[in-house]
Amino acid sequence: MKYYILFGPPGAGKGTHAGAIAQKYNLKHISTGELLRAEIAAGTELGRQAKSLIDAGMLVPDAVVEGMIESAFDTIKGVDGFLLDGFPRNLAQAADLDKILEKRGEEVTAVVALMISDETIRKRIKGRALIEGRADDANDETISNRIRTYHAQTEPLKAYYQAAGKYYECDGDNGTIEDNRNRVLALVESIK
Numbered sequence: 578m579k580y581y582i583l584f585g586p587p588g589a590g591k592g593t594h595a596g597a598i599a600q601k602y603n604l605k606h607i608s609t610g611e612l613l614r615a616e617i618a619a620g621t622e623l624g625r626q627a628k629s630l631i632d633a634g635m636l637v638p639d640a641v642v643e644g645m646i647e648s649a650f651d652t653i654k655g656v657d658g659f660l661l662d663g664f665p666r667n668l669a670q671a672a673d674l675d676k677i678l679e680k681r682g683e684e685v686t687a688v689v690a691l692m693i694s695d696e697t698i699r700k701r702i703k704g705r706a707l708i709e710g711r712a713d714d715a716n717d718e719t720i721s722n723r724i725r726t727y728h729a730q731t732e733p734l735k736a737y738y739q740a741a742g743k744y745y746e747c748d749g750d751n752g753t754i755e756d757n758r759n760r761v762l763a764l765v766e767s768i769k
């Protein structure tokens with residue numbers, strides 16, 4: 578099985594391009610953010626607990642997202658692998674993912690990173706707020722906190738996966754959506 582991580586700051590285009598990558602390589606796309614939003618929409622206890630953290634631009638507890646990921650690995654069949662989007666988000670989650678995969682005799686295949694500037698993060702999230710109506714996209718303070726959380730907790734994963742020889746990055750900032758999609762598809766193809 579292949580285990581790709583789609584990496585990058587909020588607004589980098591992970592959700593926008595995940596479908597094309599997943600389809601091309603028969604992968605199941607798993608977005609922890611989408612799974613959490615589904616819990617909120619369904620009004621579950623987990624969703625209620627996650628909502629205040631998400632609305633504040635903070636991370637939900639590692640155990641919550643790791644449980645979601647493990648249960649997806651256990652239950653989803655008939656694919657050639659997984660495309661993880663928004664997970665791992667900090668070094669503890671990355672180390673736990675390594676352990677989860679090791680138990681299954683597997684390992685992370687590659688990290689596919691889309692890079693954009695902080696200025697583009699703000700522009701994209703504000704544009705997306707008008708289209709998708711996400712509560713955490715509409716508030717300037719939440720956006721600032723997510724950018725801070727990204728730099729403090731998520732960005733260090735780049736060095737973690739570089740050290741493992743698994744980190745591949747492309748520009749997600751310039752050109753049209755199609756240009757960016759072609760760039761990320763070419764990057765994944767170069768890894769295979």
Ligand code: AMP
Pocket residue numbers: 587609610611613630631632634635636637638639642662663664665666670713723
């Ligand atoms: P996303 O849709 O990936 O931008 O995620 C939206 C929000 O869900 C994030 O700002 C976090 O509050 C939460 N979230 C998503 N994935 C994770 C994760 N792997 N660890 C902790 N919190 C997460």
